[in-house]
Amino acid sequence: MSVEKKKVEGWDEPSAKERLALLNRTETIAMVGVSAKKSRPSNFVATYLLSSSANFEIFFVNPVEDEILGKPCYKSLSDLPVVPDMVDVFRKSEDLPEVASEAVEIGASSLWIQLGLWSVEAAEIALAGELELVMDRCIKIEHARFHGGLHLAGFDTGVIDSRRSKK
């Protein structure tokens, strides 16, 4: 599950505060490489993001499926009816630079590369295109960390805040 985190020049992994701020700014997410199989991690993440736990508009990019979790699949990022705020990727490491290039091309604001994935080349493409970048993180876990889900499963969120949640 662990990846070798090779240094990306001019970039530090976003802190917890920065990850939360990014999620708060994000309204639309294009998920690239989600499996239609219910048991796959990507399908779990998609189900979570579509559930009442989260409040995103989700688009699937998958050239071999017509529909995932009742939503249509688009062949590529450029086929989407909107410019998504975020591109969330589940593809293997070799495919990441290509997805990063497409994300820059369509004008997305951020690239989120999922847990267990790391690509210096993809990172450099995203940063050159002025996209915000997260790598080797699960968007479901990070969302659940800040919105009570991890807490309800007995996990340490690291969150200490005396202010009332605005959720």
Place this chain on the structure above:
Amino acid sequence: MNDREWGFKTRAIHAGGGPDTATGARNVPVYQTTSFVFEDTRDAADIFALQKFGSIYTRISNPTVNAFEERMASLEGGIGSVATSSGMSAEFLTAAALASSGDSFVTSSAIYGGTHTMFDVSLGKFGIEARFVEGDDPDSFDAVIDKTTKFLYTEIVGNPSGSIADISVLASVAHSHDIPLVIDATFATPYLCRPIDFGADIVLHSATKFIGGHGNSIGGVVTESGRFNWGNGRFPEMTEPVATYNGLKYWENFGEYAFCTKLRSEQLRDLGASLAPMNAFLLIQGLETLPFRMDGHVANAKTVASFLENHSEVSWVNYAGLESSPHHELANKYMPKGPGAIFTFGVKGGRESGAKFIDSLQLISHLANVGDVRSLVIHPASTTHQQLSDEDLASGGVSADMVRLSVGLEDSDDILWDLDQALEKASS
């Protein structure tokens, strides 16, 4: 936000206990309910399939219990915790999660008698073999590990032997065989020792003791580090499809969160040994003052141990906080703030004097618990082990004159007075 590394005392008060989202209640509310209404059928399906986090039924999860779990995970430096109805159930659930019929595990024999029996008899009935080794010598553990072995187990401070586990060496032994090290840290609490910092993978507590601290609630907790590679091939239940959850694989789907997810959604779900919300609330109250209480317990224990060591009616004192203890060096390594407040000593005159000593105590309570604000005492030879001969006692590591003391938070002068007057009566 977790950009700041909050201190231990801050986390003891705040971790897992933000203002209640529904009401703004500042203290953690007691969610005294069996069940939680779903938003709709899709919501229910998502939660049941583990695709969404949420509360279903208090046997599996409850918001008051969750607050206790997150606080324990934070204090232990683990990724997450699962609370249980008692320390014994924390041990049983962990063994049930890691081992199946035909598997084995290696444990020190110098552990709490109740655990010894559960390992030997109850787990044995299910075909899980406990391999007992003398003391905490890491080489003895190493020698009996084979391909059926799923974990190593010991107590940070042996009950009642008082030995201190060499956690980092035991962790190396375990990891060289691709198996986790499980440490029962009940006598230390995360304030005195965090076994995960020394390489342990799973930490267990009887929260009944110092964590609750006030002798009012039975409870237990399992905390995992989130660092163990459950995909190493020795734990097929972590890597193969789970039929009851649509074919998901714990390790693939949950990664570092896999062990705690499995423990809750299989072992806790199936065995039903869940912590009651009211008990979780009381244990949380205990945690909030844990650092202060433990400092007080250790200070009193050191005073009492030194006093007893110099008392004419005491034949020996076994407290790792004393320089005379063979366990002193390891205690300094793993518990520099002090090795807790539970230890044993010998009353001159053996079994009869021991009984007389107990019956003469006025302040210190004679009962079968430890880790209370009150000072507690028990004399195994005249109570829990009274049916055994002196020879049988000795082979079980219990001598006829052995008294176990759990030093409380009363004025130390009063504790010394009570011990002194009872020792005088025992000798007359």
